[in-house]
Amino acid sequence: MLQCLILELEMVFSWLNLLAKFGFSNIAGIDYSPSAIQLSGSIIEKEGLCNIKLKVEDFLNPSTELSGFHICIDKGTFDAISLNPDNAVEKRKQYVKSLSRVLKVKGFFLITSCNWTKEELLNEFSEGFELFEELPTPRFSFGGRSGNSVAALVFQKT
Numbered sequence: 415m416l417q418c419l420i421l422e423l424e425m426v427f428s429w430l431n432l433l434a435k436f437g438f439s440n441i442a443g444i445d446y447s448p449s450a451i452q453l454s455g456s457i458i459e460k461e462g463l464c465n466i467k468l469k470v471e472d473f474l475n476p477s478t479e480l481s482g483f484h485i486c487i488d489k490g491t492f493d494a495i496s497l498n499p500d501n502a503v504e505k506r507k508q509y510v511k512s513l514s515r516v517l518k519v520k521g522f523f524l525i526t527s528c529n530w531t532k533e534e535l536l537n538e539f540s541e542g543f544e545l546f547e548e549l550p551t552p553r554f555s556f557g558g559r560s561g562n563s564v565a566a567l568v569f570q571k572t
Contacts, residue, residue, distance in 0.1 A: 421483040421516060423473050423491040430487075434463040444471035444480070474508045476516060485522045486513060492538075493529040506538060514542045514571065522546065523569040532565045543569040 420441040422430050430443050443466060445451050451468050458466050471480060473491065495505045513523060523543060527535060536545060549566035 419483045420485045422487040430466050431461060431463060434465050439465045441465060442467045442469065444469050444473060446472045473512050474505060476512050480516050482518055483516050483521060484518055486517055487524045489526040492525060493527050496529060510539060510541065517571045519571055521571045526564060526566045528564050530565055532567060535565055535567055539569050542572055544572055546570040
């Protein structure tokens with residue numbers, strides 16, 4: 415088994431399932447919704463994946479036991495928090511603080527966003543994180559301009 419402490423935020427069917435199938439252990443998924451955790455649990459049980467731990471947890475106010483992760487994966491949580499009409503700017507700042515708290519120094523943060531550009535994400539995570547890698551995503555062209563509909567970045571905690 416590959417020993418690596420991995421956390422996925424706000425998940426249902428997720429990357430964790432794939433990572434578990436490839437032999438990773440010590441992996442956890444959190445979601446603020448008990449029903450999402452129940453659904454994830456039933457999928458994991460059906461697939462016989464016993465090396466994934468699930469927990470109901472609010473990432474903006476994480477418990478003290480949520481810490482020490484080598485990798486944290488986000489595929490839409492930051493987007494959802496950013497769209498919250500109730501003080502989104504402060505919630506984004508809290509997200510970055512929570513992320514910094516749960517990740518080990520030199521830990522990796524993988525984010526996939528359909529609402530933020532690479533440059534915007536670099537700005538949002540400029541305190542305490544540095545860009546490690548930009549992952550390739552599909553490109554499109556319209557009106558003579560090219561771009562990506564999704565940004566996928568890997569940051570490393572400094």
